[in-house]
Amino acid sequence: MTIELINTGSELMLGRVLNTHQQWICRVLADRGYTVDRQVAISDESAALVAAVREGLGRADWVITTGGLGPTCDDRTRELVAAMLGRRLEHHPEVEAQIRSFFEGRNRPVPVRTQVEAMVPEGAEVLVNRHGTAPGLALWLDPNPLRPDGRPTWLVMLPGPPRELRPMVLEEVLPRLAKRFPGQEDFVCRTLKTTGLGESYMEERLDGPLKELVDGGMDLGFCARVGEVDVRFVARGPEAARVVAEAERRTRATVGEYIFGADDESLEQVLVREFSGRGLKLALAESCTGGHIANRVTNVPGASSVLLAGFVTYANEAKERSLGVPHALLVEHGAVSEPVARAMAEGARTVTGADYAVSVTGIAGPGGAVPGKPVGTVFIGVAGPAGTVVRRELNAFDRETFKYLTAQQAMSSVLRLAMAGAVPAADGRG
C-alpha cells in the first residue's frame, strides 16, 4: 500500500515555520506499520494545491492533506478538492452546532466567517475537531476516478493547527485505519530512552549482545538527542513481538543503568511518576536554567502532588533572600560554584520541607565566563534525606541546548538518588 502526505501552507514554502506535521504524522503511522512513501509541501496557491492532490490521488492508496480547512481567505482545500472531484459542498447542521458551542463555551461571539467550516463535500465523513472549529473530512473514493485502474483511495483532510490535528489523528483517523486498510504485516517498534552514555559507546556495548537479532533481520537504530540517546528496535512479521522483547531484555541487562524510560516517555514524566508513587515531594532552585526544569515538570499532569515550589533565583539577592544562601559564600566562591549549589539545594529543601531539592547554578552564555569557569560550566546540587551531593558539568552549547541538557542531568541525578532511597557520600564526579 502507498501513502502520500500533502502539507499545504505558504508559510511552509516561505520558510516561516517548521513542518512539524510531517514528522509527527510519519512517526505515528510508522509506529503502527504504515510507512509514508512521499511527503509533498506546497503553498496555498490554488493551482499548486490542485496539482499536488491530483498527483497524489493518481497514485496512492491513502492521501492525507493538512491545512487549508480554516475560515480565512487562504484556506481553500475544502472547496478546491470538492471541485476537483465534482462534489457539491453541503451545509452540515451538526458541524455548525459544534462550531457554535465551541465559541459559546469560551464566551465569544461566533464569527461569520466560520460558517464555511460547516460546509462538507457530498459523501464525506466528518472527523470531529475537539480542539477547534474546522472538522476534518474523509472521502473513500471507490472507484477513484483519478487512478487509471480505478482502485480506491482514502482521502483524509486534516486541519493545520497541531493541537487540532494531533488528537484528530489519534481519535478519529487511527480507529478507522483497520477498516480501510486491513491485514498489515505485524510491525513492532520499541524505543528505549537512555541518558548518561554517548551514542558510540552505547553502540559498542550493544554490538555483541544484539548481533544475533540484527543478523536475523531486526533493525537496530540509534538516535542521539541532546542529553539522551534513543535505542530503537524495529521488527516485522509474526515473530516481531518476540524479537523486540528479547532485544529489550538483552539491552536492559547490558546498559540498564542508563535507561530511564521507553517509547515517548520523557524524563519529567518518569520523575513525576516515581516521586508520586513513593509519596515524595520535590523543590527546585534554578539559576541558569531559569525555570526550565519547573516548566517541564509542571507539564506533567499530577505534578502538583510532587512539586512544592520552584525558585528562579537569577539575581544573587534572590539566592540570599529566598533560599538563605549566605552572602559571604556568594562573595567568596561566586554564584557559580560548588558551595553555592550546595547551599541553594539545602536552602530550597529546608524552606519548602521537600524530601529532595535540586539546585542548578551555571553559565548559560553567551556572556559570563570567568577564569576557570568557561561558558557551559554548571554545578548541579541534590539535597535529600541522607545529605547533599553536587556534580560539576561542562555543557558548552547554545543557550537553549544548555538549559535542556542541564535539566536532563539534574532530573536524572535526583531520580537516581530518590529511587535508590539513599544519597551516597559523593557520586565520584563532584
Added chain:
Amino acid sequence: MTIELINTGSELMLGRVLNTHQQWICRVLADRGYTVDRQVAISDESAALVAAVREGLGRADWVITTGGLGPTCDDRTRELVAAMLGRRLEHHPEVEAQIRSFFEGRNRPVPVRTQVEAMVPEGAEVLVNRHGTAPGLALWLDPNPLRPDGRPTWLVMLPGPPRELRPMVLEEVLPRLAKRFPGQEDFVCRTLKTTGLGESYMEERLDGPLKELVDGGMDLGFCARVGEVDVRFVARGPEAARVVAEAERRTRATVGEYIFGADDESLEQVLVREFSGRGLKLALAESCTGGHIANRVTNVPGASSVLLAGFVTYANEAKERSLGVPHALLVEHGAVSEPVARAMAEGARTVTGADYAVSVTGIAGPGGAVPGKPVGTVFIGVAGPAGTVVRRELNAFDRETFKYLTAQQAMSSVLRLAMAGAVPAADGRG
C-alpha cells in the same frame, strides 16, 4: 521560474527527525526573492529517489536535493542521478585531497569508504564542503533531456548534515545564483506578530483597509498559532517595498494594539528588549504556569539584566512563605482567585524590589475544577508603580496550550503596562 526541493532520508519518512532543511532552505531563498514551489521528501530507497528527481527535473528550473551524498550504503544520490542522466562518475583528485586533509587535520585515519565521495558526475561543478567530506555537486543541464521543451535546469545536490549544508548554501550556492537566474523580481515579505485577537476577527477587521492592496496583487496571509496570529504580507515587483510598507501602516492603524512584534520576534524577546531599554526590573510569581514564563524569558540572552527572580508557588504554603500571601485570603477565596492573584503579584514585587511583577494562578487541568471556576480559569495579576490590575481569562485547552496561552496573556499585559508607563485603574475585563 520554478524551484523544487527534494529531501531524501528514511529517517524523515519514519518520522524520527524533523525536516529542518526545508524551513531553512525555503527561508534563505525566499528572503532573496526565490520562492520554492514544491518540496518533496522521500526515503533512501532507489526507486523513490529516481522517481522524485525525474519528476522535478521534468518541470522545474532549479532542482535542489539534500542528503544521500555520504559514504554509507544508504547514500545513493550521486550514483543514481549520474545513471539517470547517462553521465559517468569520474575520480576527482582535488576532492580526494580535500577529504584526506579533513581527516589528517583531525588526526584520524582516512576511512576507505569515503573514497566514493571523490567521484563526480561528468560535467558537474564541485561545491566545496568546509565542514565535512562529501562535496556538493551542481549540474547545469542545458538542454535538459527530461523537459519536453529542453529548457535548462540547474540541479544542485547538497549533503545532509545541517552544519555542512548551511555554509555550502551560503558560500557556494548563493554566489552562483545571479549567474544562473539573473533579474529576479523584487520580493518583500513582512510578518506582523499579534496577540489578543482571534484569526477570524483579525481578518474581519483588516478586510476593508487592505482590500485595495490585495486587489492590486499583494498576498495577505494569516497563520494562527497558540495565543498569536501572524499577519503576513508578500509583494513582488518594483513597488513591493512600498506596497508592504503601506499594508503595515494600515494594519497598525487598524489593529495596532494587538501587534507586539514583527518577523521572527517572540513576545519574550520584545519583553526583555523593552524592559532592558527602560532599565526596568521584572519578577514572576507563577502557580499554574509552573515556570513556563520564567523559562521563556530566560531563553533570551540578556534576561539576567531584567528578571530579578521567579517563584513557582504551586503549593499554598509556598504562596504564603515566599510571597507573603495571607493565609486567610487563600482560605476565604481559594488559591485561584482575583485577591490571591493580586497578593501574589504585589508580594513578588515587594520581596524582590522589581518595578513590575506578574502573577498567574489558575486551573491548568485536567483535574482541579471547582464550582464557578472550570478548568482553564486563570487570574493574571500585574503589579507596577501605579498599582495592580488583575485580568480573568478562560483558557480551556490541554495543559501545555493552557500554559503557553496564559504566558502570552501575562507577558502582553505587563509589556503593555510597562510601555504605557502607567497602570490604569482597571483594564475593563478583570
